Amino acid sequence: RDGAMKPAPAAPLVTLATTDYAGITRGRSMTRRRYEAAKGAVSCGWVPANISLTPFDLIAEGNPWGSKGDLRLVADKTARFQTWPATSSSPLDLVMCDITELDGSAWTCCPRAFLKAALQDFTKATGSKCIAAFEQEFQICDTGWPAAPSFAVCALRRAGGFAPELMGALEQAGVEPELIVAEYGRDQYELTTGPADGVIAADRAVVIREVVREMARDRGWRASFAPKTSVAGVGNGVHVHFSFVGPRGKPTAYDATQAGSLSALAQSFCAGVLRHLPALVALTAGSPISGLRLQPHNWSSSYTWLGEKEREATLRICPVVTLGNNDPGRQFNIEYRAADATACPHLVLGAIIRAGLAGVRDALPAAAIFDGDPQMLDENDRHRLGLRRLPQNLPEALEALASDAEVSGWFSKEALATYIGMKRMELKLCEGLEGDALCTRYAAIY
Ligand code: GLU
Ligand code: MG
Numbered sequence: 001r002d003g004a005m006k007p008a009p010a011a012p013l014v015t016l017a018t019t020d021y022a023g024i025t026r027g028r029s030m031t032r033r034r035y036e037a038a039k040g041a042v043s044c045g046w047v048p049a050n051i052s053l054t055p056f057d058l059i060a061e062g063n064p065w066g067s068k069g070d071l072r073l074v075a076d077k078t079a080r081f082q083t084w085p086a087t088s089s090s091p092l093d094l095v096m097c098d099i100t101e102l103d104g105s106a107w108t109c110c111p112r113a114f115l116k117a118a119l120q121d122f123t124k125a126t127g128s129k130c131i132a133a134f135e136q137e138f139q140i141c142d143t144g145w146p147a148a149p150s151f152a153v154c155a156l157r158r159a160g161g162f163a164p165e166l167m168g169a170l171e172q173a174g175v176e177p178e179l180i181v182a183e184y185g186r187d188q189y190e191l192t193t194g195p196a197d198g199v200i201a202a203d204r205a206v207v208i209r210e211v212v213r214e215m216a217r218d219r220g221w222r223a224s225f226a227p228k229t230s231v232a233g234v235g236n237g238v239h240v241h242f243s244f245v246g247p248r249g250k251p252t253a254y255d256a257t258q259a260g261s262l263s264a265l266a267q268s269f270c271a272g273v274l275r276h277l278p279a280l281v282a283l284t285a286g287s288p289i290s291g292l293r294l295q296p297h298n299w300s301s302s303y304t305w306l307g308e309k310e311r312e313a314t315l316r317i318c319p320v321v322t323l324g325n326n327d328p329g330r331q332f333n334i335e336y337r338a339a340d341a342t343a344c345p346h347l348v349l350g351a352i353i354r355a356g357l358a359g360v361r362d363a364l365p366a367a368a369i370f371d372g373d374p375q376m377l378d379e380n381d382r383h384r385l386g387l388r389r390l391p392q393n394l395p396e397a398l399e400a401l402a403s404d405a406e407v408s409g410w411f412s413k414e415a416l417a418t419y420i421g422m423k424r425m426e427l428k429l430c431e432g433l434e435g436d437a438l439c440t441r442y443a444a445i446y
Contacts, residue, residue, distance in 0.1 A: 060425035155182035185234025225341030235293030251329035272359015279404035287342035
């Protein structure tokens, strides 16, 4: 070796990241030195057809973009998440980006821009802002662990340093983890975070997935957020908790005098979500295996159902804790349970808000709160109570999307064609795979 030169130390990287229609976080990286030295906006090139990537990496045939065109990934400097997990060889430094045209204007397919616009329109129409928190479940595979009882102390402790190191990394990243829980399913865990403004909440969901997967990978395990890792196994849900905050921090989703304590705003909002739910499923749980999870008696969701403290309902009015003189209004939130990690969190929350806003715009009356088991009712009673079965597979969900003019209307022609084209290609690439084989395929990706 040349005595005058020492091996270069590793240059820590900052990754400019976007989470696409397939729910996969992709990006490009530069040295931290370069990122921090930049004055003003930091951006890098991006390719339009990337948004047409299926989870299997093949780009959807006949997408609107082809091999032409150029975009920018523009770093949102306020959405930088830095952590150095105890087991990782270098810091994980993710900065969430908006996908823009070369002049900085929003690109028609950018999921983050979609969410931002929905949030802005919500605030413009209601005077409130929407806050949210994503509750996410995952399973750890390839550990060789013997089974442990659900919710058991030993189910968490057998993971050794994983849980404490994970929570440390997430705290360092600033995503405000609340609880890590050994869940009901085999080797299943759940992570909750504190509420935050809508965009931050969705960004956090992305960061949590990446940190969990990395820390499992570092141990030779695989963490999977796939909605099902086997047909008979317990599903992994993504539950989106949302609430509204008005001027001077006033909680505006809560009204103790109303059924379910839903304010007039929240009543119309929930009615809007329920009205558009079949089409929403194409966006929030839109993989070929998502329907396996959205079955009755799975504590996931399966009907257009508003329920109070009911874990089978798709919209669950969550409990408020009065213990310790806590203010109920500040905790009050509603949980959307028909989402999973094959969907982009920004698209999920944006779609929920757009649907709710349509309900507010149309001043929809409160939906009935249902208490019971829809499976025990006959079809006439379900109809009377507004309980419609959610689409049971992706083709059905895509049909619901295509036939819901309101939901399709939230997207530009190109964006809708891109999303549907990608999903159709995803279905095509799954042909010949069913049941457990299909779940295994998704468990390896998500
Ligand atoms: N695993 C359930 C799901 O697929 C959720 C269980 C729960 O946290 O209530 O959504
Ligand atoms: Mg759970």
